[in-house]
Amino acid sequence: MLGLTIREVSQAFREGRISPTELCRKCLNRIKKSRHLNAYITVTEELAMKQAQEAEGRFQSGTPRGPLDGIPFAMKDNFCTENIETTCASKMLKGYRPPFNATVVQKLLDQGAVLLGKTNMDEFAMGSGSTDGAFGPVRNPWSYSTSYRDQCGQEADSDWAISGGSSGGSAVAVASLSSFLALGSDTGGSTRNPAAHCGLVGLKPTYGLLSRHGLIPLVNSLDVPGIMTRSAQEAATVLGVLQGQDVKDSTTVCHPADQSDLPDDIDITKLHIGIPKEYHAPGLMPETVALWGRVADLLERAGARVELVSLPHTQYSIVCYRVLCAAEVASNMARFDGLEYGHRSGIASSTEALYASTRHEGFNDVVRGRILSGNYFLLKRNYQRYFVKAQQVRRLIADDFSQVFRSGVHILLTPTTLTDAPSHAHFIQENNQTRSLQEDVFTQPANLAGIPAVTVPTALSQRGLPISLQLIGAALQDRKLLTVAKWLEKQLAFPRIQLPWDTAEEEGVGEGRLAGRERSSAV
8 A cells, every 4th residue: 555656546545445544544654663764753643644534534525635635745844834843853943833834835735635744854954864963863764675685685773874865854754655755855955865865756846946935944045845756757746736936935936837747658759868977976886877878878779869968167066055055054044043043042141152052052063064164154355255256156057057958958867876875884984064065966056056856766786775867957847857757767667665564565565566676677
């Protein structure tokens, strides 16, 4: 049951073969079984069952609200949820219960979707491993799978793999089959990175296509709500529900909604694919390089035109991103002072002492470090040298993408991450900033340009962990990206995860739907 697609579940609801309350109960049981993965900060069990019962009543009366009615979902803990604790995985916001829902949350609830809970993350979304939150690290379910244990010849608990970040909890919720979809935020790759490490489709929509209202900001000019699902078609369904202009977010764009259903018959022969030469970055895993080439060859054999292209300013994007990110972090975090918002220290001998002790107690080293860096970049003597220059470089990076797409290229094919998911022991040897620089090298240019990108799982590495590739398109070409992603899914047949606590009944395994398939050799 938990391994069915959203469309299959919706059809089963209509035919009475599954009830929303039965499915919700199984998801909640799954969360309990996979508690060691640490995917959730808050589980809204009572609310979820209540919402599932309401959905069941609508199906019984023949009045379902839409394709997501009764479908369980999870939400990253930096989206506001009415009267549900929203912490950003930080001590600073522990106990905070917003009086309203984020727009994307409300749209899902209006569709009848069932909220299972709030997912774990890096504190205030600052990180690329989901290892730096106040509630502990998130574990990648693939490091507990049969394929991982077979390849590594060791128990996963001895050296488990990270989930990626900062939306690691949302990715693990979907990958471990406790949720059918989840939302994260994507500032420099925080949706695509964990989706890649956990074998999911992760969509970073065009900036402004989805409302940011109610998303506690990291970098306002880069943040977008991201979608994580098990297939491109499901991502398209969720995108169709969430997109649209919002009077509460002036950055949203008015764009006519596309059909949620992606075509089954996809003509690849008219597709022009670009391979950016600058994405052959140092540290790129040989397996990823080989897979990248094989998928490019697969597209070319199918009739697509594939050629090498250049994005010359990509080499400066990481530095540009770090300056802009730190500057906006310093601005956004200023509100958490112990008086207006968040945690308040008991040390209050003076206003300055209250500010200092509150922020020291409430923020971890990563957040404090970015605040300090951002304030340095924004000093009057440094403003032109750092912040303004970074904005100018950002324009050059965006122009590079625009020029490539104007030349006739429809989609860029790139890696998503340098390697498969690192082990936790290896990952924590580096400091957070170094790790983020390495992990975001392929993802953050799309945020700087405001264009859509989607990561697609393609194969398992020799370690039995997912390797994914990324598709990048021009602004508002989200549907085209997902259409090509769907074609790749059919060709690559990425294997289904098999976890030790799986049962055929939970997964919905039947004829033609086998868990633990052999590693794909389609490419």
